[in-house]
Amino acid sequence: MDLSTPIYDSTQHNNFYPAESIGNALSVSELSGFITQLLSTLELQELGALYYQQLNTLLPVVGLSLSDFDARWVFGHAKVSSTLIDLPLKNVSSISGEQAQAYYYISSPLSLSQRETLFQLHDLFGKQVKHAVEHLRLKQMATKDALTGLSNRGGFEQSMIRQQAWAQRHGETFALLVIDLDNFKYVNDNFGHREGDKVLAHVASLLINVLRDEDEPFRFGGDEFCCLLDCQNQQQLACAAERIQAKINGSSYLARMGVSCSLGGAIYRDSDTTSTLFDRADSALYSAKNAGKNTYQAA
Structure with a gap:
């Protein structure tokens, strides 16, 4: 149109x-x-x-x-x-x-x-x-997370349902990226939970800054974030993950705290439910963690 x-x-x-x-x-x-x-x-x-x-x-x-x-x-x-x-x-x-x-x-x-x-x-x-x-x-x-200002897990689940419905109606696809902060427990244990909250808020601001208008970040819970992305293939998803990782690794504050991130991504398939899409991205995240952290894996 x-x-x-x-x-x-x-x-x-x-x-x-x-x-x-x-x-x-x-x-x-x-x-x-x-x-x-x-x-x-x-x-x-x-x-x-x-x-x-x-x-x-x-x-x-x-x-x-x-x-x-x-x-x-x-x-x-x-x-x-x-x-x-x-x-x-x-x-x-x-x-x-x-x-x-x-x-x-x-x-x-x-x-x-x-x-x-x-x-x-x-x-x-x-x-x-x-x-x-x-x-x-x-x-x-x-559905708003008070600490970071991002949508929370409830908001994420609602957006996932809407994205899936849109994809099914229009024959389009999208991507899910799951992000886990590396060494976040070290921050809480050594600098206190207030500093940990500052780290989470800072990461949220970096995600808002690096994502495009058509993409949406969420705080899923704890030190885990999710992003719904307008990506049609694995190459686009890998580029988006690389931008996010570079933004987080480029923060002098997070480097001082010893915090990096691991990422797992998946592209929506016609056979996916919201649960299967999340499970594939989450499985890719664990592969990234097991590979030594501070890296990206795709499902």
Whole structure:
């Protein structure tokens, strides 16, 4: 889907709207069912998919993008020739903190009645998006590690499920990297747990700094970290592991503490569950540990 389509400000061109509607009308019971389903959906991605599916039956809307929340949340199959209409989601902020928008791609001009339908449904959708964003914020608070600021094990498991679902729907793959700090026990035993906490927070900051926007780090527990990576093959995964290892080994603070890292990685396969993928990466991590630490192994 091409998101570079020029924006057409339809509000400035009344002749953009044909006189007759070409959309399909919902019966009262169908409309009531749709609204009920919409208002009972609090998962933002699921909400967008449900909303687009219904819009597509009513109006010549061939694409909907909620990229202000996640670049992957694009529904439908808009073409370059599609016209883009962006409408603000009132009192909702994007991930960058700016006013969030919903981006509608239409295949043909809207009639006046279709325009009114779109605005009414968008207003209803926007109110539910606000509830979904608040729901997401509360979930994130529950899945955030207080020490490092990274998502915790619960957040990791949720992200793994989402990544697997995305991979299965779109035929794409991803990678998991498991990271264990070498000699961390020595830090706790010789410098105290407060210094150990500083090491963990420092490693988290290095991971955030070295990873790309599409990658996500987690504190899995203790001195173990995980990363979900947008890597399609073993070569890309090895490069990502090398960058992380170089970043950690390049820290003068960690070198002073005697801390390095061992890494194990695995690429998602069609037959994988979240458990089998993790087990393969974790097994590779133990191979790295047994090989003398401060190294990377792939499953």
